[in-house]
Amino acid sequence: MYKAGQSMVSEAPPADDKKTLARSHCRRARAMPVLPKALFLAEVSRERFRSDRSGSPVSLLLLTLGEEGDATHDVMSQALPALRGALRQTDSVGILDANVVGVLLPDTDSRNVDRVAEKVCGAGGYPVASVVKVSYPHVILDRLQAQAKAVDDREGHYFVRGPKRRAWELRTKRGIDILGAVVGLVLLSPLMLATMLAVKYSSPGDAIFRQVRVGKNLVPFTFYKFRSMHSGSDDSVHRNYLEKLISGEAEQTVSEEDGKRLYKMASDPRVTRVGRFIRKTSIDELPQLFNVLKGDMSLVGPRPPIPYETAKYRCWHLRRILEVKPGLTGLWQVVGRSETTFEDMVRLDLKYARDWSVAMDIKLIIRTVRVVLECKGAV
Template sequence: MKKSEHFQIKSVAPPGMTDSLSHYRVNCDEIFYDSFFIEQLRLEKLRAQRSKSTLSIILLTLDKEREGEFINMLDVLSVVRKKIRVTDICGFVNHKTIGILLPDTNEEGAKEICAKLINGDETPQFSATTSSYPDAIFESLAKTGSIRPDVFPFALESSIDASWFKLLLKRGVDIVGSIFGIVILMPVMLITALAIKTTSPGPVIFKQIRLGRQGIPFTFYKFRSMHVNRDDQIHREYVRDLIKGDRAKINQGDAEDPFYKLKDDPRITKVGRFIRKTSIDELPQFFNVLKGEMSLVGPRPPLAYEAEKYQAWHLRRILEMKPGITGLWQVEGRSKTDWDDSVRLDIRYIQSWSLLMDLKILLKTVNVVLTCRGAV
């Protein structure tokens, strides 16, 4: 939960330095603003993920109305360091923002520390923003079914360092590929729509809210494979056990040949069973790709109630990249891979994706679909 306050820290210009903030900014950018604090933030976030502990941040940002005055940010940093704990990490985020990392500290604790930095001065000099990871993210999921864009103040990961040109090419491939898929497979989609409509009551297209990049919800399209108005409790319980790693409950195969997917789901129609096994039910997602909500290749988009059960490190699969129709998990693991390993495959893709890798995954997907490997 994001919380902003204001406080005043008085400072004076050091001898020999002009009262020009722009002059000081140049010095600050060149001398003090480097990657140290951001790298520390990433390291602490990874540690929090491994230990399942909470990480909080306080950002102290120079108010706009004071930007015309000289502010000695070194003095501010010195004052801040005296007021925080020795285990906290403090540094420059940019020329007008100081960040304080608070390991093993929840949102309530962050607010208490923030309160120590605030005094009763009537002319605020800095705004103080507190945010916690991952508690605010999970709270946002539970309340709204999405992740608010402000739950963490700035990006935590550097894995997606592709140039804008590569991202533009990926989007171009998505547009061309989705149009090609829609045109070529339109006869299959029309036959499927007719089969669904004539064998069970209800809409042809099943619409569902899923979470895309940064946890932003979007309407996800599939051919309807289930009877309408069926309770989803069976799936909720299976997802809960899957993410918890309770293999005894979730393994629908055996020890030597595990299968981590619901086999006997009573909600599925006869036509639905066929289109699921052949992956035909996924074809309407080409329209999601064309709209820019998904990519041809990427992590799978989860339901909100799935993401609520995630551990902190699981969130990387939805925070950093657009979801895809297919992905590394689908071609290398699919139903034979347990939850944590499937997330690791998604993260591996996020860390090392390239257009060539996307092409290889798309070609492998054709083989997986034709052989119905891992489908049910």
């Protein structure tokens, strides 16, 4: 708890303790999930009721990140790790809009919220356009409480866990992930090196694209792909498209090759010539083998979403990333990939989370290789 009069900045640690302190900050940052809007609103509602019952203080920060012209994924990639590392385990971070982050501070009163805001904004690595600081009672918290109730009334409670997996199943799945990632990296290293050079020299920018994605239990991680777009591309086009896709309003496009109707962005000007090829052949996904080795992802699982995507999820959509690790491939990639609607994709991910087995994973990996070689439905 932040006590009145207590400085938020501690004395500098001895030199011998600096590495230990840095590791502690990294562990805390990795452990703290970034909540999508629906779950963050539920946290606000819960803390508001707790404050009413016990009289304990609660405060809220609303941070507008970035400056005009900044790409949202760049800002979020910089901000979220630093932001989580500056907070306590009892604090909550949520995505409320494309570039608006909420920070819920239990047991923090109006006298201390300024200190917390100063620490959060001074964490470094990201620009903060504006900060709103409120302590309960306040009309902003009342409005967020009303939004939480509206979501709860409309969606109901969908967070029912699937069957608990036995330890040997989880260990076997992880073993397959490690073996598959190592073998894949060894066999595909010449192709990956050639792709890296082609991307690097075909357009300015890094060959590897890094982005914050949301993993199991909503814990963010750094996601790797070969860059298929021009550096610094505006992500508002993709944000708007995802919002329409999630709401069921996205238009289908017709494939020039086979006439199939696909759910994908047509003629995206941000994609480079090399990018179109590596997307079509799914070569752009190969760096995710490093995510699998690190344990952020599995070979098989749901597609890892972007934070601004989860902010638009309905409650039942969230279960697809609560129960299993995201994966390189999954049921939706094999069944239809770009031909699948968003809600169909979610249902396939939920089916996988409920029914997965080691045998199913092996079958899906084999089927994915066949689908990729045939270039079916690639985005």
